[in-house]
Amino acid sequence: MSTKVLDLEITQPIPSIWELEAYNDLQILVRHHHQPLGWVYLSHNHSAGLSAEQLQQSINEQLGWEIARATLEYEMLGHLEPADQPAPPISVIVCVRYPSAQLQRCLASLLQIDYPNFEVIVVDNTSPTEKAAQWKNQWSIRYIYEENPGLGCARNRGIAEARYDIVAFIDDDMVADRLWLRAIAQAFADPEVMAVTGLSAPGQLVTDAQYLYEFFYGGMVQKMHRQKIRKDFLAIDRLAHWQPVPEKDLLHIHKQVVETNVAFRRSVFSKIGGFSHALGMDISSHYGSEVELLHRLVTQGHTLAYEPAMVVWHTTQPPMSTLWQTLYHKNCGLGAFLLTCAISGRVGWLSLGRFFVRFWLIEQIVRRLRRPGKVPRSLILFELLGMLMSPFVYVTGHFQARKVESLELHLSEADSASTQEATS
DSSP states (O other), X not given: OOEEEEEEETTSOOOOEEOOTTOSEEEEEEEETTEEEEEEEEEOTTOSEEOHHHHHHHHXXXXXXXXXHHHHHHHHHGGGSOSSOOOOOEEEEEEESSOOHHHHHHHHHHTTOOOSSEEEEEEEOSOOOHHHHTHHHHSSOEEEEOOSOSHHHHHHHHHHHOOSSEEEEEOTTEEEOTTHHHHHHHHXXXXXXXXXXXXXXXXXXXXXXXXXXXXXXXXXXXXXXXXXXXXXXEEESTTSXXXXXXXXXXXXXXXXXXXXXXXXXXXGHHHHOOOXXXXXXXXXXXXXXXXXXXHHHHHTTOEEEEEEEEEEEEOOOOOHHHHHHHHHHHHHHHHHHHHHHHHTTSSOHHHHHHIIIIIIIIIIIIHHHHSOTTSOHHHHHHHHHHHHHHHHHHHHHHHHHHHHHHHHHHHHHHHHHHHHHHHO
């Protein structure tokens, strides 16, 4: 089974699609004036291709209402958005552990983005190598080596090195959409917004692991409507009203954000702090590090936005063993995030217990263990194992982070002493 993934702008003439013999299905992201409307799913019965008429008919059948709504909204409100959107300079940060072909694809996509002023910073969080050093010559990027281990250290170093007031993060196994930075700039045109996440879409669907993750685990966040999340309110789309959100429900923020595709105003870090060194110390808790920072941002009174036009594509072909690891790490990070929220006092232990029992244990684990459908029960057990291991990862991460911070303080004091001796 293989699915061809395409991207289509509905305001342009619909093309015919050929050379489909190698694919069983098509999955098409349909956009209206660059704004994603939804996915169209087609089975072409092993034919050589689809005519423009067939494709248009399928789009109308599956997304007719969304197209009508988008057209009406654009006609009513499109004139309120200036034709020439401001283009503030943006620093793009890519944190890597090992140089790879995936990183090459990511950097190539970044350097083809349609945007007038941006920089790309690669933070190497392993060890400096000749191969890594060659990136500076092969790509127009800034290369920085961060010796302290952990994704949190790498991301905080990237923030410190960034030249511009908006910093965007993309994982090294992602490919950026050509209009990615324009969507980020559009979101930050609202002065209230301090951070924004976007849509992470599959660039291809080839392996069984990809199908399971996208269709039975929901994939990454792929909502098609703009949202703004505050401590007390949630707003969906420009035509919707603000809706109250109880503070305990902010624990569900992990369902609202894409940790592989996020941008911040650099100034917000002086108010809320940077990425947690402890949660970013181990790969098992990386997911928790990103979600924890966004939860901290919202609970301290700042606004988080979701912009679906902020698109990145993940193009890796993971085997089933990688999916087990992904689900284990994701739940391990989620558990570490929940512990951090409770221990820091941001969320009460009672609210945490309710969330854990009702929404995670009963709805996510027990119900699916009883009726797993096409999901192997072994995968669900890996989710359970990840959550059970999260307290150990939390404690270990904090221990390792304290060692790193102690070493940094010692080196800083030594440098200060050396400077004083030299001046005297």
